[in-house]
Amino acid sequence: MKTSFFKMILPMAVITVGIAGALSTKAMSKNSDVDPIQGYSHLEDDPCHKEIMCDQAGVNACTVVGAGQLYAKSGATCPTPLFRSN
Template sequence: MKTKIFKIVLPMAVVALGLAGAANTSAMDKSGKTVAIMGYKHISNPNSCVAVQECSNTGNFNCTAPDGSQLFAKPASTCLTPLKRDVQ
């Protein structure tokens, strides 16, 4: 009788524990935290971009440098993707 219970209940308990862990892990991914992205400004020299400040890249306002110029994300060696921020 004991072996029947272990053969049936133990695998079900392991599966339930695995499902609960998977649900908890996917809930952690949707925490809503934003990661700061370094903003780069176009300049005229061989390195076409220079790091200026971090931007959140969420929101509706342009992420700008202190001098008012637009900041961009830096994929590879070009600055093409304009960054946004939450507050103006």
């Protein structure tokens, strides 16, 4: 009786642990905020002037000397402010 119990429960436990590990690994690799995005500045004659790569999340504003805060381009405008993670 004891051996048939382990023969049935042990494979189910191994499969459950495997599935949980696979799902947690997939969730960790799904962080798209880390990918750099092109930053654009608002200049008087060019509303979306291409500058440097920035992050979509972080604590410090992504800036360029002489241009100030950088933004993400959406269509013809640049409404979303960008940040730096370091």
